[in-house]
Amino acid sequence: MYVFSVPIFFIVFRETLETGxxxxxxxxxxxxxxxxxDRDPVIYRKLRNQVWVGTxxxxxxxxxxxxxLIGAFYSLNINGWGIADQxxxxxxxxxxxxxxxxxGIALLRVSKLQEKWRIKLxxxxxxxxxxxxxxxxxxxxxxxxxxxxxxxPFVTVLREGLEAVVFIGGVSLGLPASAIPLPAITGLLAGxxxxxxxxxxxxxxxxxxxxIISTCVLYLVGAGxxxxxxxxxxxxxxxHMTGGDSSESGxxxxxxxxxxxxxxxNCCGISINTGGGGWAIFNAILGWxxxxxxxxxxSYNMYWIAVIVGFLSLLYREQRGHWPLMKKSAAVNQDSxxxxxxxxxxPEEPIxxxxxxxxxxxxATTKAVAA
Amino acid sequence: xxxxxxxxxxGLSKATTxxxxxxxxWVTANPDGLYERPVIGINGQWPIPxxxxxVGDRVIIHLHxxxxxxxxxxxxxxxxxxxxxxxxxxxxxxxxxxxxxxxITYNFTTDQPGTYxxxxxxxxxxxxxxxxxxxxxxxxxxxxxxxTGEFILSVSExxxxxxxxxxxxxxSYTNPTGVEPEPQAALMNDGxxxxxxxxxxxxxxxxxxxxxxxxxxxxxxxxxxxxVIEVDGVWTEEAEADxxxxxxxxxxxxxxTMKNDTSANFPIVSSIDEDMLDKVPPGLNPNVTxxxxxxxxxxxxxxxxxxxxxxxxxFTLVPSDGLGIFDNVDHSMTLDVVMDxxxxxxxxxFLNDTTYLPQKVPTLYTLLSAPEDLVTNTAxxxxxxxxxxxxxxxxxxxxxxxxxxGKHPFHLHAHNFQVVVRxxxxxGDFDPTNTTALxxxxxxxxxxAVPMRRDTIQVPPHGNxxxxxxxxxxxxxxxxxxxxxxxxxxxxxxxxxxxxxxxxQKGSQGVQALPADHLAACQAGGTxxxxxxxxxxxxxxxxSNANYPPDPLPxxxxxxxxxxxxxxxxxxxxxxxAISWYGAAExxxxxxxx
Numbered sequence: 027m028y029v030f031s032v033p034i035f036f037i038v039f040r041e042t043l044e045t046g047x048x049x050x051x052x053x054x055x056x057x058x059x060x061x062x063x064d065r066d067p068v069i070y071r072k073l074r075n076q077v078w079v080g081t082x083x084x085x086x087x088x089x090x091x092x093x094x095l096i097g098a099f100y101s102l103n104i105n106g107w108g109i110a111d112q113x114x115x116x117x118x119x120x121x122x123x124x125x126x127x128x129x130g131i132a133l134l135r136v137s138k139l140q141e142k143w144r145i146k147l148x149x150x151x152x153x154x155x156x157x158x159x160x161x162x163x164x165x166x167x168x169x170x171x172x173x174x175x176x177x178x179p180f181v182t183v184l185r186e187g188l189e190a191v192v193f194i195g196g197v198s199l200g201l202p203a204s205a206i207p208l209p210a211i212t213g214l215l216a217g218x219x220x221x222x223x224x225x226x227x228x229x230x231x232x233x234x235x236x237x238i239i240s241t242c243v244l245y246l247v248g249a250g251x252x253x254x255x256x257x258x259x260x261x262x263x264x265x266h267m268t269g270g271d272s273s274e275s276g277x278x279x280x281x282x283x284x285x286x287x288x289x290x291x292n293c294c295g296i297s298i299n300t301g302g303g304g305w306a307i308f309n310a311i312l313g314w315x316x317x318x319x320x321x322x323x324x325s326y327n328m329y330w331i332a333v334i335v336g337f338l339s340l341l342y343r344e345q346r347g348h349w350p351l352m353k354k355s356a357a358v359n360q361d362s363x364x365x366x367x368x369x370x371x372x373p374e375e376p377i378x379x380x381x382x383x384x385x386x387x388x389x390a391t392t393k394a395v396a397a
Numbered sequence: 398x399x400x401x402x403x404x405x406x407x408g409l410s411k412a413t414t415x416x417x418x419x420x421x422x423w424v425t426a427n428p429d430g431l432y433e434r435p436v437i438g439i440n441g442q443w444p445i446p447x448x449x450x451x452v453g454d455r456v457i458i459h460l461h462x463x464x465x466x467x468x469x470x471x472x473x474x475x476x477x478x479x480x481x482x483x484x485x486x487x488x489x490x491x492x493x494x495x496x497x498x499x500x501i502t503y504n505f506t507t508d509q510p511g512t513y514x515x516x517x518x519x520x521x522x523x524x525x526x527x528x529x530x531x532x533x534x535x536x537x538x539x540x541x542x543x544x545t546g547e548f549i550l551s552v553s554e555x556x557x558x559x560x561x562x563x564x565x566x567x568x569s570y571t572n573p574t575g576v577e578p579e580p581q582a583a584l585m586n587d588g589x590x591x592x593x594x595x596x597x598x599x600x601x602x603x604x605x606x607x608x609x610x611x612x613x614x615x616x617x618x619x620x621x622x623x624x625v626i627e628v629d630g631v632w633t634e635e636a637e638a639d640x641x642x643x644x645x646x647x648x649x650x651x652x653x654t655m656k657n658d659t660s661a662n663f664p665i666v667s668s669i670d671e672d673m674l675d676k677v678p679p680g681l682n683p684n685v686t687x688x689x690x691x692x693x694x695x696x697x698x699x700x701x702x703x704x705x706x707x708x709x710x711x712f713t714l715v716p717s718d719g720l721g722i723f724d725n726v727d728h729s730m731t732l733d734v735v736m737d738x739x740x741x742x743x744x745x746x747f748l749n750d751t752t753y754l755p756q757k758v759p760t761l762y763t764l765l766s767a768p769e770d771l772v773t774n775t776a777x778x779x780x781x782x783x784x785x786x787x788x789x790x791x792x793x794x795x796x797x798x799x800x801x802x803g804k805h806p807f808h809l810h811a812h813n814f815q816v817v818v819r820x821x822x823x824x825g826d827f828d829p830t831n832t833t834a835l836x837x838x839x840x841x842x843x844x845x846a847v848p849m850r851r852d853t854i855q856v857p858p859h860g861n862x863x864x865x866x867x868x869x870x871x872x873x874x875x876x877x878x879x880x881x882x883x884x885x886x887x888x889x890x891x892x893x894x895x896x897x898x899x900x901x902q903k904g905s906q907g908v909q910a911l912p913a914d915h916l917a918a919c920q921a922g923g924t925x926x927x928x929x930x931x932x933x934x935x936x937x938x939x940x941s942n943a944n945y946p947p948d949p950l951p952x953x954x955x956x957x958x959x960x961x962x963x964x965x966x967x968x969x970x971x972x973x974x975a976i977s978w979y980g981a982a983e984x985x986x987x988x989x990x991x
Contacts, residue, residue, distance in 0.1 A: 134980040231984060238980035242973040249969065267571040279950055280573025284742030289958025290950075312969075323961040330972035337979040344982065 031205040032247045032311060033126045033197040036240070038213025039220075040133050041190035045081065045183050046221020047136075048143050052077045052179060053225070055147075073175040080180035088187030095195050100203050112265065116258030122197035123251035127333070129193070130244045131340070133237055136224060143182075150178055243311070245333055250313025253326040260286065260321050286319040412453040412506075417446070419471075421527065422463045429582035430589050432557045436526030437464065437517070444587040445529040447549060448515065450507045452535050458503040460495065467561075468494030468922060471503060472518035473531060474646060475630050475852050477811050480902065481505045482761060482872030483911050485810055487518040489755030490891065491873055492915055493762075494519050496922035501914050510535030511630035512604040512648040514551075521881040524610040525560050528553070532604055533630075539717045540626045540635075544602040544652055548593050550687070552616065552643065552667040553609035554580035560881075567882055570742030576675040577611055577882045583669050583685040591687035593665070600654040602626075605643060610881035613644040613670040613804065613855065615706050618689065619663045623651035625714060629851035631813055632717035638709035642670070644806035646853045646879040659691040664700035673804060712819050714849040722817060722848050723865045727791035732890060733826075734799045734856065734878075741947040745886045746878070752887030753877075754781035754944045756930035760891050761873040762919075765900065765908040766927040771937050772896040779930025779943040782891045785876075787868045789895030795864045795876070798826040799856045805883065808853040809866070809892070810874035815848035818863035819856075827861040853879055871899035887946070 056073050132139060198206055223233055264283045282290055308314040313326060342350045424438035439445040450456060462469050472486030484505045488494040495501045516528035530549045535541075556563060556578065563578045585591040595601060603623075607614055617623075617640045625636045627650025641649055669683035677683070686700045735747040745752040756763075756779040764772050771777050778784040787793045795814070799805060818827060848865075856862050877889035903910040908927055919926040928934040931942030954962070 134976070135983060137983060234980065234983050237983075238977050241976050241980060245972060245976060246969065249972070268573065269576075279738035279742075280744070284570050284573075284738075284740075284950075288961045289954050291953045291958075318958065318961060323965060326965050327968045330968035333972040334975040337975040341979050341982060 029204055029208050031198065031201050031209050032243070033122050033251070034194055034201075034206055035209035035213040035216075036126060036133075036244045036247075037129065037190055037193045037197065038210045039217045039240075040129055041186050041193075042214050042217020043133075043136070043220055044139060044143075044186050045085070046217060047139050047224065048147070048179060048182050048186075049077060049081050050221060050225035051140065051143050051147055052175065056175070076173060076175035077179050080176040080178065081183050084180045084183035084187060087184060088191055091188060092191035092194065095191055096198060096203070096206065099195060099198070112258045112262035116255045116262070118197075119251045119255035119258060123248045123255060123329075125193050125196050126244055126251070127248045130241050130248065131337075133241050133244070136230070136233070136237065140224075146182075147178065150174075246312055249326055249329045249333075250309070250311065252329045253313045253315075253322045254309075256321045256325040257315060257319070260319055282317040283319065286321065288318045288320055288323050290317040292316075412455065413451070414455040414457060415448070415450055416457045416459075417448075418459045418461070419446075420461045420463050421469055423465070426526070428584055428587050428589075429555050431582060434557055435559065437469075437522070438526060439529075443526055445527065447529055448531040450531075450533050452508060452510050452533055452537075453506065454533075455504070455506050459500060460503065461500045462495045462497050465497050467522065468496045468519055469517050469522060469527065470495055470501075470519040471515055471527075472810075473503070473505070473513065473515045474808075475509070475511075475513040475648070476505065476507065477509060477870055478505055478872065479508070479811075479870050482811070482874070482899065483915060485872070485874070487810070487875050488520075489759050490875055491759060491761045493759055493919035493924040493926060494922055495918045499918045499921045501918050502912065504912075507533045509533060509630050510538060510632065511627045512606055512650050513630060514606050514608050514646075514648070516608065521560055521564060521610070521885045523608075524553075524556060524881060528608045530604065530606050530608070535632075539632050540602075540652070543626075544600045545596075546599065547602040547604065549586065550591070550593075550603045550605045550616070550665065551584075551586050551608050552605070552614045552685070553584050553587075553607065554612050554614075554669060555582045555584050557581045564885060568743055568885060573738055573742055573744055574675075575736055575744030575746075575882075575886065577673075577880065579674050579676070579678045579681065580611065580669070581678075581681065583614065583667055583683060585665070585667050585685045585687045589685060591665075592690050593687060594690045594693070595655045597655050597659050597691060598657045600652050603651050603653055604648065605641065605651060606648045607643040607645050609645045610879075611645060612673045613642055613647075613806070615668045615670065615703070615708060616641045616643055616666070617703070618653055618665050619700060620656070621653050621663065621689070623653055623709075625709065625711075626650050626652055628711060628714050628849060629813065629853060631850045633714045633849070634717055636709070636714055640703075640706060640708045642706070642708035642711075642855070644804070644853060644855045644879070646806060646808050647851070647855075653689075655689070655691070660695070662691055662695050662697055663689040664698060665689060666700045666702075668703065668706075670706075670804075711851070712816060712845075712849055715845075715847050716850050719847055720815075720850070721846060722844055723792040723794075723815060723867060725792055726794040726865065728787055728868075729794040729796065729829075730785055731796040731798065731827075732876075734797065734801050734805055734888065736801045736803075736886075738950055739947040740950050743886070743947075745946065746883045746888035748783050748888065748890050751781060751783050752946050753783050753884075753889035753891075754779075754887060754946055756782055756944050757932040757942065758925045758928050758930060759919075760784065760893070760930075762908050762911075762926045763929055764873060764893065764896055765903055765911070766934070767929065767937055769897075769900065772893075772900060774938075775893070776940060777929040777937050778891065778893065779940060781887075781943070781945060782930065783889060784891045784893050786893045786896060789868060789871060789898045791868050793866055793868050793892075796827045796829070796861065797856055797864065798861045799859060802858050804858055805856045805878040805888065806853050806880065807856055807862075807876065808879045809864070809876045810852075811870050811872055811894075812866045812874070813850040813852050814854070814864040814866040815850050816854055816862060817844045817848050817865055818861065819854070820860040820862070822857040822860050824857070824860045827863055868894050871895035871902055873899075 053074065056070060056077070194206070194210070220233060224230070260283070267283070305314065305316070315322060339350055419439045420441070422438055422441060423435045424441055424443045425433055426436045426438070426443045427433040436443050448456065458471065460469070460471055468488070470486050470488045470492060478485045481504070483491050484503050485491045486503070492501070510533050513531040513533065514528060515531045516523035530551055532549065566572065567578055582589070605616055623638045623641065625638050626633060629648050635652070638651070641651070643649060665687040667685050671677050671683055684700065684702060688697050732748045735750065736744060737747060739745050760778050760782055763778055767777050773786055775784040775786060797807060820827065854862055854864065872894055874892045874894060875889055876892055877884055908916070916926050925932040929937050929940060930944070931940050933939050933942060
């Protein structure tokens with residue numbers, strides 16, 4: 027039985043990491059601003075608890091939503107769809123490949139994740155501060171102010187969590203339900219651990235090495251899923267040509283289209299029935315197939331070329347401030363999710379950011395929240 | 398439809414000559430009542446004529462190919478053709494295909510009694526209609542006087558598409574498992590409602606013949622017993638049977654005694670062996686029903702279909718002549734049936750790892766045109782004719798092991814073979830060490846003392862048969878599965894029987910001793926009639942021009958696969974390098990920021 031889905035592990039890991047960073051930023055902010063020995067410990071504890079309660083309740087909600095959604099997917103009984111199975115499997119593989127490919131980038135930029143959330147949270151807090159200075163104060167607004175430290179993580183985590191649920195749903199469509207719990211739990215634990223390490227500060231270098239290795243594995247999986255998508259589509263076409271007859275052939279002659287075959291070895295098949303358990307893991311992580319077609323080989327290589335071009339372009343943009351082959355001015359559009367830093371020369375935003383390092387900067391913004 | 402009732406005059410003991418002009422043409426027919434289609438008829442008629450002769454008679458058939466778009470030939474299934482191997486009919490073996498517009502004459506004697514049939518032996522053509530029964534009367538039959546009338550009861554499966562179309566999709570890389578085309582109907586006497594008018598209390602001789610090209614059929618008479626008296630032209634001692642299994646090309650002669658009561662008519666049912674179909678197409682009626690008509694004013698009752706078939710075991714039949722087992726085997730050969738794919742992705746059939754392919758020169762013509770000292774060298778006939786040379790007079794044993802999951806009705810031209818062993822399905826290969834006295838004088842008890850002889854035998858799935866015959870008939874004879882689909886993919890071998898005696902028989906003129914119209918057909922069709930398998934008459938051992946099948950599938954990685962794999966691995970590593978490079982830029986941020 028297939029019990030560990032690598033994409034699901036990474037998705038949960040990444041979303042947990044992101045949630046962890048949000049919580050860490052908020053906690054640091056509280057600690058720095060009102061958690062000192064000369065501050066009010068009651069308010070500090072209250073606000074800190076708000077953060078935890080907001081995060082926790084949000085997580086609970088997401089978990090419930092996730093279970094419900096995935097349960098609904100499986101109740102559709104995808105395996106009962108016959109020959110169109112391969113079309114679905116192909117679409118799911120493609121979806122999973124795209125999801126983890128896009129998500130993977132952020133994993134390498136923990137500092138940017140932190141940066142992003144600092145900005146977002148600061149903006150959110152600034153909004154509250156502005157509303158509090160308004161003359162027209164409604165009860166709702168006051169409620170919001172009073173429970174900002176609950177609402178902020180609650181809403182943010184809920185958003186991230188639902189995103190994770192949708193992504194997990196997306197990549198798990200082609201998988202048995204048994205493949206979800208184990209990677210979800212381990213991903214959650216790994217994400218919490220890493221968030222804690224980041225929160226504690228300390229040496230980020232080993233963490234970054236770990237993230238680089240993880241991302242490499244993630245993209246290996248992504249490449250494998252991408253090529254499997256092509257394999258599924260080709261399998262559908264081949265079954266159509268043979269009248270569904272090739273499924274009888276197992277992994278031997280006849281199971282593949284000889285005219286599009288690049289290699290076919292009569293061993294190392296991925297079917298567990300034929301003793302290919304080990305090869306099935308190889309297939310899940312690296313996209314290995316004992317029967318490769320022009321389509322699967324070309325798609326595999328194209329995926330990596332796209333990855334190479336994509337990452338080099340990102341690096342170029344970070345260093346030069348604009349995309350390769352584009353004029354500098356045209357490049358300063360803000361991509362909201364894959365946040366790249368602004369041009370070094372650009373002035374910082376006027377709002378003061380709460381950072382983990384700040385110790386004594388008590389701006390109007392932060393005071394307003396604390397009050 | 399007129400009943401196919403045949404009343405034979407008795408007492409014609411003088412050999413006569415039956416001469417036919419057969420114009421082979423396309424006609425339109427709708428035999429199953431489901432679909433009208435072009436079929437191959439003779440003289441504008443379909444079904445084609447039934448040939449009736451008496452033992453010793455001569456048959457002369459002038460065949461004129463007026464199809465316009467296909468070559469043709471005729472094979473007279475089951476006849477020994479002793480002395481007339483060139484009249485046997487398979488193209489590429491004993492003659493060239495007769496091209497459209499050409500004519501050829503078949504001239505031979507019918508020296509054996511019983512139930513036979515004739516059919517095209519060219520390009521898997523006969524299921525398009527060119528097949529018909531051929532009955533030889535025996536004034537000296539041991540069962541003479543036991544019956545008052547005779548009927549022919551032919552069965553076959555029927556296709557709506559024509560063979561060339563079916564072959565194109567069958568022999569294709571898109572049919573890698575070699576799934577045979579599924580028939581659309583079963584026919585009895587080439588129609589859906591054959592009737593047999595009978596008199597109460599009388600006994601009739603039914604000549605049952607499966608003229609199909611693929612599936613075996615179960616045949617039974619509701620409410621009546623059969624007594625088998627003939628199998629593939631060999632008189633047997635009477636054996637009671639309720640259900641017969643008739644493979645493609647097999648025949649049975651049975652006596653059926655009518656009831657003394659005309660109050661009801663009775664169905665005769667023939668049912669396709671659905672085990673042979675990869676999947677039973679929806680809407681296929683595997684059964685076809687005919688009727689024993691006691692009273693034409695009575696209704697025709699609905700037949701009772703069977704779910705369980707327990708057919709008569711033909712292995713138990715005993716020939717009337719009492720010919721004992723050939724217990725001194727001079728020449729034993731083992732043939733293994735295998736189905737596999739070749740490098741073009743198609744499914745092929747193999748006997749001992751060699752798939753049959755017709756060569757550029759018909760094998761008989763190679764034999765007659767070659768230098769005398771080379772005719773016993775199988776190389777000149779081409780590796781893919783699967784040629785096996787047997788000496789004149791020796792007792793030949795064929796051990797046929799079926800490594801395939803399918804049933805294969807094997808047919809040997811020009812001989813009745815003794816069936817000395819037939820295993821159960823899934824019994825595996827024949828093990829000679831496990832059976833005593835294969836080559837000793839005294840036959841082991843396991844072997845029947847008087848084995849059943851026939852010319853077509855069902856080889857069970859993953860089982861085996863052992864066949865014996867005496868090589869007393871010089872000629873070039875095919876040994877093949879009679880499923881046309883398998884013949885086309887190569888499930889054939891060529892028995893080159895007594896090649897030196899055959900050359901002596903045909904005289905010093907060699908191939909020129911053959912009828913001029915046979916050679917003219919070759920010329921008209923552009924087929925070579927002299928030379929080795931590749932058509933070479935200068936260097937007889939140069940087979941470079943012979944026909945060969947595609948190469949086997951590569952077992953593992955080819956150069957193409959290795960290049961692709963290396964490229965993929967390099968791409969993956971470069972990709973990970975790019976990821977790492979991008980990820981490493983984070984270290985810089987750490988020093989500055991965190």
